[in-house]
Amino acid sequence: MTAPTAIPIGGHCDPKFAAVRAALEANMAAGEEVGAAVSVVIEGETVVDLWAGYRDRARSDPWRADTITCMMSVGKAVAALCVLRLIDQGRIALDEPVATYWPEFAQGGKEAITVRTVLGHLASLPFADAAPPGSLYQPGVVIDAIAAQTPEWPPGSTPCYHSFTYGFLCAELVRRVDGRSISQYLRAEISTPLGAEYWHGLTDDKLALCAEFIETPGTPSLEGIKRNPASPLNRAWQPMPRDEDFNSRNWRQGEFPSASGHGNPRGVARLFGALANGGSLGGFRLLSPELVETATTPLWDGMEWMTQRHFRMGLGFLISCPPFSMGDKPRNFGHGGIGGALGFGDPVRKLGFSYCGNRMAPIADTGPWAGALIAATYASIA
Numbered sequence: 001m002t003a004p005t006a007i008p009i010g011g012h013c014d015p016k017f018a019a020v021r022a023a024l025e026a027n028m029a030a031g032e033e034v035g036a037a038v039s040v041v042i043e044g045e046t047v048v049d050l051w052a053g054y055r056d057r058a059r060s061d062p063w064r065a066d067t068i069t070c071m072m073s074v075g076k077a078v079a080a081l082c083v084l085r086l087i088d089q090g091r092i093a094l095d096e097p098v099a100t101y102w103p104e105f106a107q108g109g110k111e112a113i114t115v116r117t118v119l120g121h122l123a124s125l126p127f128a129d130a131a132p133p134g135s136l137y138q139p140g141v142v143i144d145a146i147a148a149q150t151p152e153w154p155p156g157s158t159p160c161y162h163s164f165t166y167g168f169l170c171a172e173l174v175r176r177v178d179g180r181s182i183s184q185y186l187r188a189e190i191s192t193p194l195g196a197e198y199w200h201g202l203t204d205d206k207l208a209l210c211a212e213f214i215e216t217p218g219t220p221s222l223e224g225i226k227r228n229p230a231s232p233l234n235r236a237w238q239p240m241p242r243d244e245d246f247n248s249r250n251w252r253q254g255e256f257p258s259a260s261g262h263g264n265p266r267g268v269a270r271l272f273g274a275l276a277n278g279g280s281l282g283g284f285r286l287l288s289p290e291l292v293e294t295a296t297t298p299l300w301d302g303m304e305w306m307t308q309r310h311f312r313m314g315l316g317f318l319i320s321c322p323p324f325s326m327g328d329k330p331r332n333f334g335h336g337g338i339g340g341a342l343g344f345g346d347p348v349r350k351l352g353f354s355y356c357g358n359r360m361a362p363i364a365d366t367g368p369w370a371g372a373l374i375a376a377t378y379a380s381i382a
Contacts, residue, residue: 008062011037011050016380020048023376027369028052035063035211036357038373039265041273043350044281048377049266055211055358068197068262069211069358070246072337073163075261078198078271079170080119080295080316081286082185087115088291091177094119094315098169101176108150117156118169119315120299124151125169126162126232126306131239137250142239143172159313160305163221164236167257170316171200183255193284196270198263201255210262211358213246218362221307221338232306259337265354268343272334273352276345296333296347309364320344323365327353327374340367353377 007028013021020038027033035053039046055061086092092101094116099106105113110125117123131145146165152158162169171182178185183201191198199206215222224233226242244251251260274281275296278289287295295315304311312319317333318326326332326344334344334353339360345352355370366374 007053009050009052010063010065011048013040013050014047017048017377019376019380020373021050023372024050024052027372032359032361033357033369034059034214034359035067035069036355036369037063037067037265038355039269039353040377041269041281041352042381044273044277046266046269051264053357057212057214063211066197066209066264067211068206068209068264069341069356070213070251070260070262071198071268071341071343071356072259072339074263074268074335074337074341074343074354074356075200075257075259076166076170077317077335077343078186078190078200078261079167079182079257081190081271081275082174082182083115083119083170084287084291084295084316085189086174086177088287092173094294098173102147102172104144104147105172107148110149110151110155113151113155115173116299116315118173119295121160121162121166121304121313122156122158122300123162123169124153124155124158124160125149125165126152126160126236128165128168128239129235133238134241136239136241136244136256137254142168145239146172158305159300159302159311161307161309161311162258163233163306164239164258167200167259171255171257181255182257190271190286191267194270194274194281194286195267196263197267198261198271200257200261202252202262204253206262207249207252210247210252214359215245216339216360216362219339219360220362220364222360224307236306265343265356268354268356269352271352272343272345272354273350275333276347276352277350278347292347296331296345307364325366325371325374327378336366339363340370342366342370349381351377351381 128145224231
């Protein structure tokens, strides 16, 4: 791709964080990014809120303050957060069997699988084999398939990133306990009171805010999902229509919390900024400090089965690990998304960071664009 000579950049940053703006400018000048944004929140204060480039492949529609885009698997951490909030409220017990809340889940030898096991990607349920190819947007089909699925291994035995099924597992727990869909719960209980611009299942008024999401052939997980039948990702994602380009109305408005959540870094940095600040921000308590500590302590540390990457995994959050260094701080926690989106919290500095772009980068880790912005952030507070 050829970069325009004058790339629009908007927003603001504290002068102390001028290096972050410089890193964003350098990223855009390199020519691979189309549109991107970055935000940093420290002790509840937004010190960086910048965006650059364009919302569309043709580079004709500049990115704006209210632009949102698909942030892919960042949505898994947000889905887990909804379950964790219900745990904090005493409505779900972490070590209770999932089947207590979702009786149909007990099929196939799953009756003893606990909520903790599900949140920690240890449920041995990466597949929903009974869901026909292309059935993702058919109500209830994937949920019923997960309920009928037999675990791939003894539950709790094998670290496995539940790339496709994770969001559904969280969403059904929320629905069974609260009665609302996860998109309704997130909007009412977290996004709106926290002022965080991130949603699962967009309402009609949000569609016009979406940037065009641009697939990039060669992106490792995308190749596994769409084009490599030997990959376990291909089996896991069989319910997604293979012609989905991540811009359809179904994708944007459907409830697929594993990957189709939309937002911007301003919103995601507030989410992680709250968690990193003891669970509260601006007078709103998202989670108790004790549950934040539990959720961000590694449950396992090693090679995971689905994508063969070395993860450190808490309860819904990746803890800083080789593919996602998150500033190389061992207590930092968050989640990345295919193509480069990222959100994380730093509990030592009470910092929330998020970055996203609308062009999928061909990476399976933090990548150069977010990496440069993270490095500039930490250089600014050294």
